[in-house]
Amino acid sequence: MAAPLPPAPLDDDPPQDLMLPPLEAAVEKRSVSIQGHRTSVSLEAPFWRVLKRAARTRGISLGALVAAIDAARRVDQVNLSSALRLFALAEAENRAVTRLSEPAPSAQSPSEDASDAQ
Numbered sequence: 255m256a257a258p259l260p261p262a263p264l265d266d267d268p269p270q271d272l273m274l275p276p277l278e279a280a281v282e283k284r285s286v287s288i289q290g291h292r293t294s295v296s297l298e299a300p301f302w303r304v305l306k307r308a309a310r311t312r313g314i315s316l317g318a319l320v321a322a323i324d325a326a327r328r329v330d331q332v333n334l335s336s337a338l339r340l341f342a343l344a345e346a347e348n349r350a351v352t353r354l355s356e357p358a359p360s361a362q363s364p365s366e367d368a369s370d371a372q
Contacts, residue, residue, distance in 0.1 A: 286320045295320065295335055304342040 283296045297305075309319040320338065327337040 286317050288321050288324050293334070295338065297335060297338060301339055301342045304346050305338060308342070308345045 280299050281296050282299055282302055283294050284302070285292055285294050287293075305319060306316055309316045312319065314322075320334075323337050323341050324334055327334070332340070
């Protein structure tokens with residue numbers, strides 16, 4: 255039988271063994287034009303980075319991507335900021351799955367490298 259987990263710390267400090275990346279809480283506000291109307295959207299910096307990468311990958315502007323996400327959302331159920339965050343999360347998850355499913359580069363020993371050079 256496995257040993258029981260130690261009790262959780264009582265203070266508000268996160269455990270040191272979680273290996274969390276630095277969290278960025280800075281919110282960036284950007285103006286976008288959707289169907290001819292200017293609106294501002296506030297998102298944390300990491301979400302904007304993922305959205306910019308997604309737009310670049312698709313060969314469209316960030317504004318065009320935001321407009322497409324806006325057009326696809328259920329206005330009565332999801333606000334624009336949430337829709338953008340959900341899209342960015344799905345995009346990041348898909349990218350991670352793609353990276354994990356790619357075959358790992360084969361490691362060659364130094365002797366194999368030398369024989370390839372001849």
